[in-house]
Amino acid sequence: MNDQAPPTREQRVAGLKGLGCSRKRVEDARFTQGKGNYVDDVKLPGMIFGDFVRSPYAHARVKAIHTEEALKVPGVLAVLTAKDLEPLSLHWMPTLAGDKQMVLADGKVLFQGQEVAFVVATDRYAAADGIAAVEVEYEELPVLTDPFEALKSDVVLREDIADQTEGAHGARRHHNHIFLWEEGDEAATTQAIESAEVVAEEMVYYHRTHPCPLETCGCVASMDKVNGKLTVYGTFQAPHVVRTVASLLSGIEEHNIRVISPDIGGGFGNKVGVYPGYICSIVASIVTGKPVKWIENRMDNLMATAFARDYWMKGKISATRDGKITGLHCQVTADHGAFDACADPTKFPAGFFHICTGSYDIPVAYVGVDGVYTNKAPGGVAYRCSFRVTEAAYFIERMIEVLAIELGMDAAELRAKNFIRADQFPYTSALGWEYDSGDYHTAWDKALKAVDYEGLRREQAERVEAFKRGETRKLLGIGLTHFTEIVGAGPVKNCDILGMGMFDSCEIRVHPTGSAIARLGTISQGQGHATTFAQILASEIGIPADSITIEEGDTDTAPYGLGTYGSRSTPVAGAATAMAGRKIRAKAQMIAAYLLEVHDDDVEFDVDRFVVKGAPERFKTMAEIAYAAYNQAIPGVEPGLEAVSYYDPPNMTYPFGAYICVMEIDVDTGVHEIRQFYALDDCGTRINPMVIEGQVHGGLTEALAIAMGQEIAYDEIGNHKTATFMDFFIPTAWETPTYTTDHTETPSPHHPIGAKGVGESPNVGGVPAFSNAVHDAFRAFGLRQAHMPHDQWRVWKIAHDLGLHG
Ligand code: MCN
Ligand code: CUM
Structure with a gap:
């Protein structure tokens, strides 16, 4: 066979490495060679370190926190307590579930490992020494670890809301009760069970466990006081949501906050929530004007995060x-x-x-x-x-x-x-x-x-x-x-996080030479998005997956999205990717028809090109079309080849x-x-x-x-x-x-x-x-x-x- 023979249709499909292809993961080249860029790899000039004094008790009154000795430790720059955060209204923070959570112990501690004070120092070792030198006076309180006991006990855990009879999801019937949430028809169900021939009854317990990603949670917060810009690198499964929350809490306008999730060493849900470490790092950076890094150790992660x-x-x-x-x-x-x-x-x-x-x-x-x-x-x-x-x-x-x-x-x-x-x-x-x-x-x-x-x-x-x-x-x-x-998740009409509807997004730019970059509102933590989202696009727009860069996790460049959890990336951002690809294809069709001098409807998409219907020898490849989009004046068509889709799934x-x-x-x-x-x-x-x-x-x-x-x-x-x-x-x-x-x-x-x-x-x-x-x-x-x-x-x-x- 002649080497110059044009590829068969089969070969063209295979060359795209599109849908259904077991394409090797492109991200693994760096992961398997130790060349990933994780949060703890981020090292900014003048960076300092923060870490927590944590409670040894599960339930105790905090009588006093003595920081004088810690401040004498060489390298220790500051020790933050709830008192320091209170003027900023940051000693408590809202949770995603409509509750609020102490950022630093405010009067009492409620679980072992709870954050009590944040020690900021020139390096990790000095921070550790500073932590050891902070003296906290505790008065132990009775501990409740059994939820059934808690609902009967006189011990009030959340004194801050002791008198509150309404919670985020309706009435609270006891001071340790958060909500009762119901679905279905109880009367009809009881009736069906009572009249049934056979009934099985059982208490099924799914014990407490922990996602325990290999990389623990952490961040680097950097406040640039000259330009008024806050940059936060972190292990975030939902960077845009973090940006919105950071803006609402700090009052810094959203365009002045840049949140970056670099490579993430496993999330598994552990990195969805907002943790005191993020807030304290941001505050410490604003106070000191220096980049502040906080990285959990394994015990911190297993004891205090989700x-x-x-x-x-x-x-x-x-x-x-x-x-x-x-x-x-x-x-x-x-x-x-x-x-x-x-x-x-x-x-x-x-x-x-x-x-x-x-x-x-x-x-x-x-x-x-x-x-x-x-x-x-x-x-x-x-x-x-x-x-x-x-x-x-x-x-x-x-x-x-x-x-x-x-x-x-x-x-x-x-x-x-x-x-x-x-x-x-x-x-x-x-x-x-x-x-x-x-x-x-x-x-x-x-x-x-x-x-x-x-x-x-x-x-x-x-x-x-x-x-x-x-x-x-x-x-x-x-x-x-x-x-x-x-x-x-998923339909915006019934799914939101802190009021943000759960759509997702993809923005594509096809370059003149027929390669492309696509940015998404999701963020891979190891799932291989850079590999698989390029495959969706390859099949949609006829550009080889190997010629498409997928970028996620930088809120300055990615379109707004709700992030990666609940296996939502494929159902939502994957759909946005296909839809954005279809917009590219629709424009490409007009360009192809112009180049081939036929009507728009007379060309059809075929793998990696548009062909004239009934005349397959007359075609323009996507690479040719991309080039034309940038170098030809096409009547009625804007230059360039870009598209964005925000996708709200119907179900x-x-x-x-x-x-x-x-x-x-x-x-x-x-x-x-x-x-x-x-x-x-x-x-x-x-x-x-x-x-x-x-x-x-x-x-x-x-x-x-x-x-x-x-x-x-x-x-x-x-x-x-x-x-x-x-x-x-x-x-x-x-x-x-x-x-x-x-x-x-x-x-x-x-x-x-x-x-x-x-x-x-x-x-x-x-x-x-x-x-x-x-x-x-x-x-x-x-x-x-x-x-x-x-x-x-x-x-x-x-x-x-x-x-x-x-
Ligand atoms: N995929 C596919 N075909 C499909 C569905 C999915 O090829 N029909 C591919 C996707 O393209 C993607 C991967 O499978 O590369 C996972 O896709 P999806 O099911 O959409 O899940 P997400 O990308 O949204 O990932 C979130 C999900 C969650 S919520 C947890 S928890 C978890 C999980 O992914 N955390 C992980 N898998 C993980 N895998 C790694 N390595 N690390 C984690 O932290
Ligand atoms: Cu429920 S763990 Mo996953 O949704 O990040």
Whole structure:
């Protein structure tokens, strides 16, 4: 073949590396070579350092703070306390959940590790010495770590709002109560359950854990007093929102604030909220006129920044004798810690927890969520959770298992019997969500077949018999999960954060030589946006992904966006990217028609060019069109080739998946071994299968951590027991099993390219799959419910309590 032969259409498509291509991640060249640029890599001339004096007590009155000795420490420049922030009205700050939070201890402390004073020094070591020299007089108060106790106790945690009977979400019925949030029809649900043939009831606890990104939170604040410009580099999952909040709090006009999220070493929801460290750094920079850096250490991160979960979910599920579900009732007691700093969309204090009817066609349902203050760290929505969807999925997938026990039915069959059928979509759930698309039976059958489910059940039954005969000490658990996610917040009409509607954005500039830059309102923390968003564009505008730069995270250059969390980047910013691309294409079409001397309607887009209809040899490539946009005067067409799209999604997207975990458990040691983990995900149109697989592997490993050992635990006086990696379980390659990934592809009908999010799915579906496997191993011996994490001691205890140790 002649070397000069023009590429075939197939080769042209492949050359774009567009939708569906497992393009290698472009960001990994720098990440794998230690060339990333993280916040702690930011070093500005004259930069100084701030760090916190933190409370050793979970609940105490702060009688006095003595800073004199600290100020004598060489290198220490200033010590900020609440008294210094008060004149600026910055000693408290608003939270995303409509509560307020102390920036620095104002009269009392409410959790161990709480920020008490901010020491500013010429270097980190001097700051540490300064912290040691600050003397705080505390008077200990009674500690409440149990939310049920807190709702009964005379001890008032939040004295600042003790007399306030109305909270951000309606009436407070006790001084430690934050809100009661309800959805669904309680009377009808109670009626359905009371008249049902079979009812299963269970308390399902999803313990407190922490997203624990490898890079902790931090920032560098730099106030340029000459030009009046404040620049803040930080580990922000939502840089534009941080800019708006910083402006509202400081009074500095928004155009004079530049927020930059450089490379981020994992976010997982931990970096959505606004922390005292940001406020104190900004204040310290304004006061000193110098750049101030604050970086958490690991203990700070695990003790004081956004925790996850801590949901006590009391469930009742009813069904007919042959297994058709008739109702679901759920009463949640939610431990929010000392301040309600949950990062939910404003109207949803329990996030999207009311997706808890899951994948099932349940005629009536009710959920009530009580938020409660305790002496624990604030936060609450974080950790690959899709705004509490992970709690919801765990709840319903446990309730299904318990119902299966009650019915004496196979749990896979019970699920299949109750799935929303493909012909029911779009489907409106009893709790008000409109599921966009799905095909659960196809996914479920594929999963069961892939693992030879029948064969596994036979093997399990044989194993139980062998165990009873004393021939083995290992049991076999088959953990099933079919989850439905809800991601892509999302419709501006009902989703906002601090009043900012949750749209997202993309702005594209095509350069004269046919390459481009696109800027988005989202920010990658490791998800690979620079790779995948270029792929969406490549397919939309016919410019190779390799010729498109994706830039995020600088509020001076990126269009306003709400950031990356809730797996919203693909559903919202991804849609904006496709729509902006289509604007580029529409203009390119006019230019092509002019160049080809035909009417606009006589050319059509084909991969990387516009061709004259019926005459494919007459065409202009996108590179030629881009050049013409800048060097030719085209009547009626402005020069240049740029577009911007702000996209308000009409609905959220509902990815789903079928996960099966096969686990061996040694009843004498509590040690588990994961023999097989099969994960089928359906996230609609797949942009980059390899990136999706990476997301699934990461999310499953975090799910493994949560289900099998990870925990934020406190003792009865509020001491944090798991604030180091000695105690907080992070899986290594040693504990991580091999995963088998699979997929079906049910496009979202309302997304421009049919894509749904996937970043949090593996965590949402993974936790119940691991946990159900543990439960299932002991089902034959009467286990109904055992709380996570299923570490070796707790698993041993299950076996022990069931009398399996002889
Ligand atoms: N993707 C795709 N095809 C789809 C859907 C997604 O190829 N149909 C790709 C996307 O293009 C993107 C990645 O998968 O590169 C994740 O996309 P998406 O599901 O839209 O999620 P976000 O980009 O909004 O990421 C947020 C999500 C959340 S909320 C948490 S928490 C989490 C997660 O991503 N944090 C992460 N995954 C993480 N992965 C890493 N490495 N680090 C984190 O902090
Ligand atoms: Cu809920 S963790 Mo993610 O939404 O950043």
